[in-house]
Amino acid sequence: MTHLDSEGVIVSKKSHEITLDSQLQLSKTVLFTTVDQETVLLNSQTGKYFGLDEIGTTFWGLLSKNIPPRLAYEMMLTEYEVTPQELERDILDLVGQLEKHGLLEIIQG
C-alpha cells in the first residue's frame, strides 16, 4: 500500500525509531489541501509537493486534529479491511516518509 506520491526522492530509511506511541506534530512549514478524499501537501521550505491517497489522507486528517498515532491506528482498523500488522507497518512507513520530507515532526520517539 503506497500512501505518499512525491515528486522528490522518497527515502525509506528512518532516522528515528518510530512507533505508534511516538508523539507527532505537523511541521510548521507544511501547507495542505484535500481534494476529493485525497490530499496535496507542500513543504513551503523546500517547495516540494506530495500527494496522499485516501488512506494516507485519513491518517493525516486525524493527526491534524491532534489525535495520537495509536488512537488513529485503532480508529482506522475499524474502518478499513486490513490486518493490524499491515496497517501498523503502513502507518509507520508513511510517518517515516512524511518525517523525511519535513512534513511531520517527531517530538518524542
Place this chain on the structure above:
Amino acid sequence: MISFYLDDLTAGYATSVTHYRLAGQDVCSTQPLPELAAFEMSEAEHLFCQISPGAANRLLYQGSGWIGGKWREIESWSASPGFWLKVAGASNFYISGDGQAVVQVINDHEKSSKAPITQISGINRDILLGPALVLALALQEIWCLHASAVVFKGQVIAILGESGQGKSTLAAYLGTRSVQPDWKLAADDILPVSQDSNGTVAWPYFPQLKLPARAQPSTGLPEQLPLARVFISTKAPLDTPAAIQPISPRQSAQALIRHTVAARLFDPPLLQEHLFACAAMTNHVPVSRLVYPHQREALPHVQELLEKL
C-alpha cells in the same frame, strides 16, 4: 492594473505611459515594449509614479531559470511587502505586494555605463515580461500555466507538458485556421487562468515570447474564455491509438501545480493561495492525460478524439 516603472521612483514624478491590456489587466509601462505591440491600447493619461520598494529580507529561491534564451542564475527575495527578483547580468526587479507595480532598479554596474539608460534592454524586457509579470499576476490570483492552448466551440482546451512533449506541435496543428476552421490557437507556451464565480477562466491576451509580436495567437479572440479541459500531453509508442486517460483530482491538482510558471519564486502565503487555487480548479475543469504517438500522422486522430468529447 499593473504598472511597469524604470528605476527607483521614491521621489515621485508624473510621466506618460504606454497602455496595454494583458491577462484581463490594464498594464501601463513608462517604456514602450515592442513585444507587447499586439496588446497596445490607446495612449494612457500621465501617471504619477511613486513607489517605495521594501528591503529584501529573506531569500525564497536561488537557482537557475531559462530567461532570455539561456539559463541564468535567479534569486527571489521576499521584501516588506513584495518581492525582489535578482537575475545575474541584469537589473533587479521589485514587485509590490499587491502585484500592481513592477519596478526595474538599475544596478551599479549598469549605472557606470556612460550612456543614460532610457530603454529597457533585451534581457531586462525578458525578465519584466517573464518572471516579474508572472509574479505580479500571481499576486492578483491569476496563475500562468506552462501550456499551449486552443479554442474549440468557444471554450479553451489547455495542453500541459514539459518542453519537447509535443504540446506546441499539437496546438499549432489544431489551431491552424485554414486547415481547422472550428479551432483557433490561443497560446503557444503560457496561458494565464483564474477562478471566478462561474468556474475557471482563461486569459489568452498574453505575450507568447517564442512568437513574433505580429503573430500573437490571441489576436481576434475574446479577452476571456471559459477553460473547459486540461490535458497532459503524454508520449505513446509509435502507431498506438490516441487515448484519453483520466487521473484523480489529487493528481489533477498536482499537475496544475507542477505546470504553473515561476511557482518556485513564490513566498509561503502565495504558495498557499496557489495550492488552494489549483485544488479548486479541479472542481470545475477535468484534467486528463492525452496519450498519443508524437508523430504527424497521429494528430488527425487526436483531433477526432477531442471533437467527440
